[in-house]
Amino acid sequence: MSITEDQARKVAHLARIAVDDAALPALARELNGILHFMEQLNEVDVTGVEPMTGVTPMRLKRREDVVTTGEMADKILSNAPDAREGLFAVPKVVE
Amino acid sequence: MTDLNSLTIAEARDTLRKGDATALDLTEACLTAIEGAGALNAFVHKTPDIARAMAQAADARIKAGDATSLTGIPLGIKDVFCVKGVPSQAASRILEGFRPEYESTVTQNLWNAGAVLLGKLNQDEFAMGSANESSCYGPAVNPWKVDDRQLTPGGSSGGSAAAVAADLCLAATGTDTGGSIRQPAAFTGIVGLKPTYGRVSRWGVIAYASSLDQAGPMTKTVRDAAIMLGAMASVDPQDSTSAEHPVPDYEAALTGDIRGKRIGIPREYRVDGMPAEIDALWQKGAEMLREAGAEIVEISLPHTKYALPAYYVIAPAEASSNLARYDGVRYGRRARLGQGDGIVEMYEKTRAEGFGPEVQRRVMIGTYVLSAGFYDAYYNRARKVRALIKRDFDQAFADGIDAILAPTTPSAAFGLRSVDSSDPVQMYLNDVFTVTLNLAGLPGIAVPVGLDKQGLPLGLQLFGRPFEEGDLLNHALVLERAAGFVAKPDRWW
Numbered sequence: 001m002s003i004t005e006d007q008a009r010k011v012a013h014l015a016r017i018a019v020d021d022a023a024l025p026a027l028a029r030e031l032n033g034i035l036h037f038m039e040q041l042n043e044v045d046v047t048g049v050e051p052m053t054g055v056t057p058m059r060l061k062r063r064e065d066v067v068t069t070g071e072m073a074d075k076i077l078s079n080a081p082d083a084r085e086g087l088f089a090v091p092k093v094v095e
Numbered sequence: 096m097t098d099l100n101s102l103t104i105a106e107a108r109d110t111l112r113k114g115d116a117t118a119l120d121l122t123e124a125c126l127t128a129i130e131g132a133g134a135l136n137a138f139v140h141k142t143p144d145i146a147r148a149m150a151q152a153a154d155a156r157i158k159a160g161d162a163t164s165l166t167g168i169p170l171g172i173k174d175v176f177c178v179k180g181v182p183s184q185a186a187s188r189i190l191e192g193f194r195p196e197y198e199s200t201v202t203q204n205l206w207n208a209g210a211v212l213l214g215k216l217n218q219d220e221f222a223m224g225s226a227n228e229s230s231c232y233g234p235a236v237n238p239w240k241v242d243d244r245q246l247t248p249g250g251s252s253g254g255s256a257a258a259v260a261a262d263l264c265l266a267a268t269g270t271d272t273g274g275s276i277r278q279p280a281a282f283t284g285i286v287g288l289k290p291t292y293g294r295v296s297r298w299g300v301i302a303y304a305s306s307l308d309q310a311g312p313m314t315k316t317v318r319d320a321a322i323m324l325g326a327m328a329s330v331d332p333q334d335s336t337s338a339e340h341p342v343p344d345y346e347a348a349l350t351g352d353i354r355g356k357r358i359g360i361p362r363e364y365r366v367d368g369m370p371a372e373i374d375a376l377w378q379k380g381a382e383m384l385r386e387a388g389a390e391i392v393e394i395s396l397p398h399t400k401y402a403l404p405a406y407y408v409i410a411p412a413e414a415s416s417n418l419a420r421y422d423g424v425r426y427g428r429r430a431r432l433g434q435g436d437g438i439v440e441m442y443e444k445t446r447a448e449g450f451g452p453e454v455q456r457r458v459m460i461g462t463y464v465l466s467a468g469f470y471d472a473y474y475n476r477a478r479k480v481r482a483l484i485k486r487d488f489d490q491a492f493a494d495g496i497d498a499i500l501a502p503t504t505p506s507a508a509f510g511l512r513s514v515d516s517s518d519p520v521q522m523y524l525n526d527v528f529t530v531t532l533n534l535a536g537l538p539g540i541a542v543p544v545g546l547d548k549q550g551l552p553l554g555l556q557l558f559g560r561p562f563e564e565g566d567l568l569n570h571a572l573v574l575e576r577a578a579g580f581v582a583k584p585d586r587w588w
Contacts, residue, residue: 003463015415015462016422017455018443027459030519034460037520038404038473044480051478052485054306054336055292055536056561061335075196081429088424093438 003031099124101262104168104319111157111167118157118167121265122150122211125169128263129213134588137248137258139174139232140182140215149211156209164322164346166209171258171267174215175222176202176310177299181212185301186230187220189449190427199299200331201268201310208326213264217254220451221418222275222303225525227253228512229453237283237508238584241549244510249279255313256283260584266314266323270300272307273406274503274529277541277556280313281503284543284552284582286571287313288320291561292536293338295324296331304413305336307406307533317542317572321345324564340562348565349572354388356570359496363399364528366505372547373502380500380544380555383577384570394496396487399531401480406530407523408464408477414454415461421449456519485535492560498570499558502528503541507551528556538564540571543580552582 003011008028012019019027077083082090099121102110110116126146129138146169153167172178175185177195184190198206206212217235219227226247227234235253237246238261248257252269256279259267269276271289280287288311295310302308312323325345331337360381365374381391423429423445430444450458464473491499505527514522532539539558547553555574559567 008459011459011463011466013443014466015455015459016419016439016442016446017450017458018440018447026517030456030517031460031463033518033520034407034456035463035473037523038408038464038477040404041401041408041473041476041480044398044401044476044483046476046479046483049479049482051475052482053478055485056336056338058338061332063332072196076425078196079193079426081423081427090424091432091436091438091441 003028003035098262100128102265103315104164104265104322105316107168107265108164112162118150118153118211119147121167122146122169122213125213125264132261132263132588135236135238135257135261136233137217137235137254137261137263138171138214139186139217139254142181142212142214145181146211146213149206153209153211163208163326165205165326167211168265169211169213170205171213171216171255171264172202173252173255173268173270174218175270175301176268177301178202178212178215181215183215183301185221186218186232187449187454188231188428188451189421189446193427195299197299200296200329200333201300201327204329205326210326216258216267219251219253220454221301221414222251222270222272223414223453223457224250225274225278225522226250226511226514229451231451234511236511238588239283239508239551240584240587241551246508247282247511249282249508251275252279252313256280256285256287259283259285259313259315261588266312266319268310268327269313270308270310271533272303273410273533274526276311276313277503277529277539278525280541281543281552281554282508284580285313285315286317286320286543287311287541288324288564289532289539290324290328290564291338291538293336294328294538294562294564296329296334296337298331298333302417304410305417306413307410317568317575318346318349320540321349321568338562343565345565345568348569350569351572351576353384353570353573356389356497357495358384358389358391359394359491359499360391361394361396361399361499361501363396364501366527369505373505373553376545376553377500377502377555380574383574384500387573387577392496394491394499396491396531398480398483398487402484402531402534403523403527405477405480405484406526406534408473409481411457411461412465412474413461415458415465418454418458421446453519481534484531488535488537498567501556501558503554503556504528507547507549507553532558537561538567540567542571542574542578544574544578545580546582
């Protein structure tokens with residue numbers, strides 16, 4: 001498989017990273033280099049192998065479904081680039 | 096008397112207990128060393144006022160007879176750890192100005208033990224890199240130098256490694272996702288321990304690849320690594336993957352006796368193009384362990400070769416998900432927007448200017464391997480190969496192997512900016528001996544063993560059984576004693 005400039009543009013958009021058209025050929029080349037490297041994995045026989053999800057075979061911890069924290073809107077907003085009236089502010093979202 | 100900043104944790108603990116120096120003396124010695132080491136670019140946020148206040152509190156605690164092994168010990172903290180009120184930006188522009196409102200579990204554990212914060216240490220951006228070159232602060236520099244070149248301290252915990260090797264602090268924290276503690280430890284002649292996945296809490300550690308990330312100590316000696324791991328490790332309800340194992344006394348495990356232990360030498364680690372010096376060092380290390388009474392056994396870990404490509408699928412996949420949170424809304428940087436720009440332009444511009452090239456590359460690769468149509472071909476296949484890599488280790492340990500000995504890196508430290516940046520795979524090859532361990536979740540420790548012919552440190556690593564860091568550290572102690580590595584970099588900075 002190899003990535004065309006068009007596909008590189010699409011991946012950049014999916015990743016929400018702006019890439020100039022002029023930078024797309026180099027990006028596609030780099031991504032192809034990495035993907036080519038990964039293709040070694042096709043040599044491995046993985047028939048019947050379950051994909052590994054975690055290191056230790058353990059069930060994720062459960063806890064009571066109750067509120068344990070909260071009432072700290074100021075702290076949560078303290079690092080926001082733009083916060084107003086107790087809310088995060090963003091540019092218009094309406095299409 | 097030796098300069099206080101060049102003491103080990105164990106030596107400083109004795110000095111403080113005997114009253115030969117105060118914690119404040121120790122902290123002042125480190126602060127002076129840091130001020131004189133700007134050329135190393137190791138400390139990127141210095142906290143001298145906090146350090147002095149913590150040192151005074153430690154002195155009060157020592158006086159009151161309430162000291163632990165880390166009380167009054169000045170440490171450097173990798174930038175990736177959230178420290179309340181102190182810049183914590185994982186060396187990324189996108190977290191510029193971010194001051195956490197909370198403390199990571201690891202650093203909280205260290206402060207509870209009485210350790211002193213000297214400041215935040217340089218690293219690769221979001222811990223993605225093997226040369227500390229992707230940092231928004233510019234690279235940290237290796238205190239080891241043999242000619243005009245500036246050498247890399249390795250990555251991603253390059254600032255931690257440089258600071259410990261140059262005696263700017265007594266020890267430092269690091270994180271290891273694919274070798275980021277062990278490779279820089281090897282490049283700078285120090286000890287670096289990556290604990291078993293789940294041994295040390297990830298709460299408050301800025302995430303790169305959550306199924307691989309693990310924090311650990313970077314120290315001057317194996318004993319110090321045992322002391323520091325004991326303080327860093329905990330069972331943490333805030334981290335759902337924190338293991339429910341009580342933390343043992345790691346220092347007590349350091350008996351120096353490994354008679355009858357079986358050490359595996361994995362033949363697949365003898366890779367093409369490996370320098371003869373590294374092969375010779377490896378054989379020498381095996382000989383040292385044999386002389387200490389261990390049995391040396393050749394073993395096979397057949398899927399080793401596929402660890403690197405599997406890692407470079409899985410880690411970017413997890414990173415693309417973890418780094419989705421940097422969107423210019425909740426914290427850090429937001430790009431200046433043009434007339435009419437909406438929210439999508441805000442995301443795209445913010446992430447384009449906030450992330451450096453290597454982070455962008457990994458986020459995009461991760462996005463690609465997780466995208467519809469490629470998920471099975473890349474991501475699921477890599478996770479299956481990961482299961483096979485873990486099975487190799489499980490098999491070796493089931494066959495009665497107690498520890499595995501391997502080189503840490505395929506070379507000594509190389510020149511900063513000497514690796515072709517247009518071919519990212521060249522840099523990835525640095526991690527060839529270290530990534531297997533993260534994929535399997537096992538503990539591993541890098542120990543300095545010798546100098547190469549240029550005069551640069553080379554290390555070996557030992558891998559242990561899950562949650563048996565005590566036994567692993569004991570093997571490492573034997574190797575450390577037999578190697579007798581005492582070389583220090585000549586001060587040029």
